[in-house]
Amino acid sequence: MREFEVENQKLLLIKSNGEFSAIGHLCTHYGAPLVKGVLSNGKVRCARHGACFNIKTGDIEEYPTLDGVQCYPVKVQNGKVIISASAKALEANRRIKTMVTPSPSIKTVILLIGGGPASLICAETLRQEFYAGRIIIATKEQHLPYDRTKLSKNLDISIESILLRKSEFYSTYGIEVLTNKEAISVNTGKRRVGFKDGTSQQYDYLLIATGCIPRKLSCPGADLENVFSLYAPEDANKIHELSNEKDVVIVGSSFIGMEITWYLINKAKSVSVIGTSKVPFQDVLGKDVGTAIMKLS
Template identity: 60%
Template sequence: MNGDEKITQELCKESEMKDGEMREFEIEGRSILLVKSNGTFSAVGNKCSHYGAPLSKGFLAGDRVRCPWHGACFNVKTGDIEEYPGLDSLPCYKVTVENGSVHLVTSKKALENVKRVKAMCRHNASNRSTVAIIGAGPAALVCAETLRQEGYSGKIVMVTRENHLPYDRPKLSKAMNAKAEDIYLRPKEFYSQHDIEVRMGKEAVSVNTDEARVKFRDGSFLQYSQLLIATGSRPRELQCPGSTLKNVFSLRSPEDATAVSEEAGGKNVVIMGSSFIGMEVAAFLSDKANSVSVIGKSSVPFQAVLGDQIGALAMKLLEEHGVNFYMRTEAREIHGENGQVKEVLLRNGTVLLLMLCLLE
């Protein structure tokens, strides 16, 4: 079959779907979401462009479907992403209704695209304005892309103190041994293709709003017309004695994740914190470290955000994989030997022998 050859396939009878209903269909191995909203049928890709969740399991309100996993929202008429997380829109397909039957009209080539990037303009030399973006996380990247999608043709300069292009930071605790390039949000070619300049390894130290200028630690400057500061958050720092020992880690960058993954093998690991990051790290290291212990202030993990029942279930699942929990307590101090962690003393008097400590 030629890739551009038209495919017309009957999906269902018009009378079989109620208004406000969604159904999943498979066409040529691709999952399609058919929606009936206000009496009109529309079809888009069924997989969320963020992490691939089935949108058929999500929530439909009018012309918008919300992802069941992380809440990304898409317009079912256009496939456009309207609320994040995620960057890409969904492929959108033609739907016809003939003789009481609903048909999808597409091509094999169109079905191959599971994501869609909105049309973007490029830099025009006659436009002398510059948008400076300090930070290179998803918020910074979405800003840069939205500017190009909305027709901004001036310069866009994104600056980060890290030596990486924008990457998916939440994946650091899910796949700690992944290469940085494997979690980049966009490939290197994307930025040159759309004239988005990314300056890596440059740390901003001050902003002079009167002169519209950013100063960097290396002494260089960047003149801007508009400025967005999107530097994100930082991990909480442990305040107890011993927190500066060599094998006490925080998790923020690909380098941190790699260091923890390499150091944890066959060792006793203690994780300070029992929320999402801590639990994901515990799950990842459970079959790699000699032992994994989690210290949490609450009674169960996730207690503040998901409640006691879900927290207790998550705790039980990890305990079945050998993870130990020390709840309703915290670290009083960390003892070391030759600059390395040796043990952690908890406020409830428990002493844990360890070789690596990770702060959530």
């Protein structure tokens, strides 16, 4: 794999099994250079979080990311590799797949419970696969689907900056999002989901993608004031607000706990991390890596 610069923009040229292909050079997740990733079996895997792109089409083969990258036609002529790329495509780097819009004559309803990336990607895939019926995402949260993983990295974050798609996207592709709709029952016989606010929704097909919730402390005092779990942007903002010049204790020494520690280190008076393992990240990265990270702090 090799990056090439054209008109101040880059693309990634790949030679695999004797064949050339050219795609966008940046991962559409958080923008890591794909040249640093791994090329294997017709895919390039991003080195950061493992998103995978097809080298012939630029399509996503594995998440986490929503969009594929641009793909440019390549030919070999007189021993030279010739790539055709428009300035617009080079600048965009990413590519949203073509999607259909709903047709009022199709009465099928697909209901997606949960407002995370699984529901959103399901909705988008349905539109990409020419499904033109109704799609409803019902979430108990008050926000459109957002990137929750960013909360622990920046507690002072605004919801607008972490939305996975802006509201116009949903209206353009006819994806209905019901916020503050917590599902509490499913009647599979009648194909109806009941919500906490007393309303209900009929469906033809149902996806339950409710994700996970933080494990709470079960020890005495866990319900005291100023003990928080991090789940939604409001929790992150609250922790940011209250931790200024305070002694902060973080329970959990893996990614989320350590990312919050990193964020608070120059803000709080002190930060103490409590974990069940000997060194941070031990359960996910092993003792050696954990020990090395501990020495850094």
